[in-house]
Amino acid sequence: MKVALLQMDIVLGDVQANRQKALAMLEQGAKAGAKLFVLPELWTTGYVLDQLLEIGEPDGGPTVTMLQKFAKDNGVEIVGGSIAEIRDGKVYNTIYVIDSAGEVIGKYSKIHLVPMMNEEKYLAPGDKQGLFDLSFGKAGGIVCYDLRFTELTRALALKGAQVLFVPAEWPAVRGRHWLILSQARAIENQMFVVAVNRVGQDHSNTFFGHSLVVSPWGEVLAEGSETEEQVIIADIDLGIVPEIRRKVPVFADRRPQYY
Numbered sequence: 675m676k677v678a679l680l681q682m683d684i685v686l687g688d689v690q691a692n693r694q695k696a697l698a699m700l701e702q703g704a705k706a707g708a709k710l711f712v713l714p715e716l717w718t719t720g721y722v723l724d725q726l727l728e729i730g731e732p733d734g735g736p737t738v739t740m741l742q743k744f745a746k747d748n749g750v751e752i753v754g755g756s757i758a759e760i761r762d763g764k765v766y767n768t769i770y771v772i773d774s775a776g777e778v779i780g781k782y783s784k785i786h787l788v789p790m791m792n793e794e795k796y797l798a799p800g801d802k803q804g805l806f807d808l809s810f811g812k813a814g815g816i817v818c819y820d821l822r823f824t825e826l827t828r829a830l831a832l833k834g835a836q837v838l839f840v841p842a843e844w845p846a847v848r849g850r851h852w853l854i855l856s857q858a859r860a861i862e863n864q865m866f867v868v869a870v871n872r873v874g875q876d877h878s879n880t881f882f883g884h885s886l887v888v889s890p891w892g893e894v895l896a897e898g899s900e901t902e903e904q905v906i907i908a909d910i911d912l913g914i915v916p917e918i919r920r921k922v923p924v925f926a927d928r929r930p931q932y933y
């Protein structure tokens with residue numbers, strides 16, 4: 675399966691400009707033969723947390739409609755990064771997952787809000803795990819800071835996820851954590867990790883880029899640069915997951931009665 679990671683810069687607060695940029699990058703990925711597309715966290719707005727209530731979108735808004743049309747026209751699946759979703763007068767940081775017929779087949783709202791970025795002042799936390807049935811099988815979705823909470827990814831793996839998608843806006847000051855945690859989640863859960871970060875800067879942070887695809891054996895199959903916008907393409911062979919889980923049987927050897 676060919677996956678495209680849209681490592682984009684984000685124009686702060688300019689939803690229209692970000693949509694146009696994402697569309698151009700989606701087209702670039704489709705030309706390269708990608709069948710599954712993943713976008714970064716809050717890619718339509720960036721971290722303008724105090725504006726999200728005005729510029730966020732309810733279900734069925736223009737951003738998700740644009741992604742649905744692209745998915746249907748091109749017969750591809752999309753993990754629509756995360757966008758600011760307005761629900762019951764609150765803002766959620768939500769991944770939309772769209773199938774190749776253009777249907778929204780799942781959503782996940784970021785569970786762990788980031789104190790270092792004051793998210794809890796502006797965002798409401800999700801309360802459900804993101805487990806999705808895609809054409810290749812089960813996949814999990816988490817957002818950025820969620821990557822630090824090993825229990826959440828393990829719960830998704832125990833429910834059958836073989837791929838983990840991680841849209842992010844991860845800052846460069848903690849860049850090493852991004853690389854190590856992405857590889858750790860892949861190795862300990864014997865799953866592919868497809869982690870998509872933004873590049874560029876906002877008022878408070880320089881972002882780290884280095885979007886990456888890690889195999890269940892811990893190999894980095896593809897990695898973006900630190901500063902450049904890029905459509906990163908990687909080939910994922912899900913056939914190796916059962917093979918690795920047989921070779922090093924950590925799931926069979928768990929002893930949860932002692933944890």
Ligand SMILES: O=C(O)CCC(=O)C(=O)O
Pocket residue numbers: 715788791817818819820822842843844845848851
């Ligand atoms: O955990 C971190 O260091 C970064 C988290 C973050 O930037 C986010 O969740 O948006």
